[in-house]
Amino acid sequence: MVSTDLEVCAKVAKESRSEYTTPLARAGGPQSDTGPYAIPKKKEEPPAPPPVEKPKKIEGMPDYSIRVDVPLVNVDVLVTTKDGQFISTLKKDNFKVLEDGVPQTISNFNVSEAPITAVLLVEFASTNYYFMVDALNASYSFANSLKKNDWVAVISYDMRPHILADFTQDKRTVYGALNQLRIPGFAETNLFDALYDTLDRLDQIEGRKYVILVTTGVDTFSKLNLDQIMKKIRATKDVTIFPVSVGFAVREYCETHRCGYTHGIGIPVSNIDYLQADNEMNTFARLTGGRAYFPRFQGELPRQPAESARSERKRCEISDRRARRIYGEAHGRVKTSTQPFTF
Numbered sequence: 001m002v003s004t005d006l007e008v009c010a011k012v013a014k015e016s017r018s019e020y021t022t023p024l025a026r027a028g029g030p031q032s033d034t035g036p037y038a039i040p041k042k043k044e045e046p047p048a049p050p051p052v053e054k055p056k057k058i059e060g061m062p063d064y065s066i067r068v069d070v071p072l073v074n075v076d077v078l079v080t081t082k083d084g085q086f087i088s089t090l091k092k093d094n095f096k097v098l099e100d101g102v103p104q105t106i107s108n109f110n111v112s113e114a115p116i117t118a119v120l121l122v123e124f125a126s127t128n129y130y131f132m133v134d135a136l137n138a139s140y141s142f143a144n145s146l147k148k149n150d151w152v153a154v155i156s157y158d159m160r161p162h163i164l165a166d167f168t169q170d171k172r173t174v175y176g177a178l179n180q181l182r183i184p185g186f187a188e189t190n191l192f193d194a195l196y197d198t199l200d201r202l203d204q205i206e207g208r209k210y211v212i213l214v215t216t217g218v219d220t221f222s223k224l225n226l227d228q229i230m231k232k233i234r235a236t237k238d239v240t241i242f243p244v245s246v247g248f249a250v251r252e253y254c255e256t257h258r259c260g261y262t263h264g265i266g267i268p269v270s271n272i273d274y275l276q277a278d279n280e281m282n283t284f285a286r287l288t289g290g291r292a293y294f295p296r297f298q299g300e301l302p303r304q305p306a307e308s309a310r311s312e313r314k315r316c317e318i319s320d321r322r323a324r325r326i327y328g329e330a331h332g333r334v335k336t337s338t339q340p341f342t343f
Helices: 002-019 129-144 171-179 191-202 226-235 248-257 271-288 303-313
Strands: 066-069 072-077 095-099 102-104 108-113 117-123 151-157 161-168 209-215 239-245 314-321 325-328 334-338
Touching: 117 129, 117 191, 129 171, 129 209, 129 248, 151 171, 151 191, 161 171, 161 191, 191 209, 191 226, 209 271, 226 271, 239 271, 248 271
Parallel strands: 117 151, 117 209, 209 239
Antiparallel strands: 066 325, 072 314, 095 102, 095 334, 108 314, 151 161
């Protein structure tokens, strides 16, 4: 009888425990705070890709050659006159594209605008109020013509150059740099030293560069002379200078009214000095393929710096379609030439 009662009690206790078992335990989860960990099985990783076979070395082909499949090849061409002016009247028939000496068919031809890398070099010294106003008007006009992909730095100079803004694509930074030009310092305008320093910095940058030189052209106290700066200009590659003269109205007025010190107190500069400065700026532009601007009236100041920016961007895009594989070197084997034309 006693054993029967014990069996009944054990059966009741077992039913009670199963009634209060947690859902996690009933689902097959851990039934206590201690126990083995359930580690999921690792997924089978895909097999490693086979190693890329290196192309066979071709005799006579340098190691840095590339091989690509291209349905369309674009060639950008800049054609200018001897004065550095872009020729916009060219047609597809004026060009010929050669690959390894074999003529290619030109499928597309159009004139487009490319981004530029330029330095705005501004003369800002305690010389003449009208000189400073013209310089700022020309500088702001050039800043207004900038596109979103253009890289521009701003440098002013008097006795020495002052970097107001490093290369930037933010037009607000360019405006902020020009807004600093309010109170001039020295009356000296050391053009040769400032231009030499700018060219020396640009020589470290790859690609085509431009210098927008807003100045009277007069150099008063540079350590360098004209021969040295011209030698530097010839030695610097891929740089085009676009000088913009300022103060022409004051120069003309003072030539007839004998104003005295038009270029600052204590700096005797006559009209012959300004004419020599104009000749120097023409020389700088001619040596680099640029163009010098000499606005005579106030209305020309906003137009001519913007015109220089437009001429810098112009490019001829030539395209030809190729259904086969071509080889190219670092400098390319694709050559272009222009057919004889008149303008």
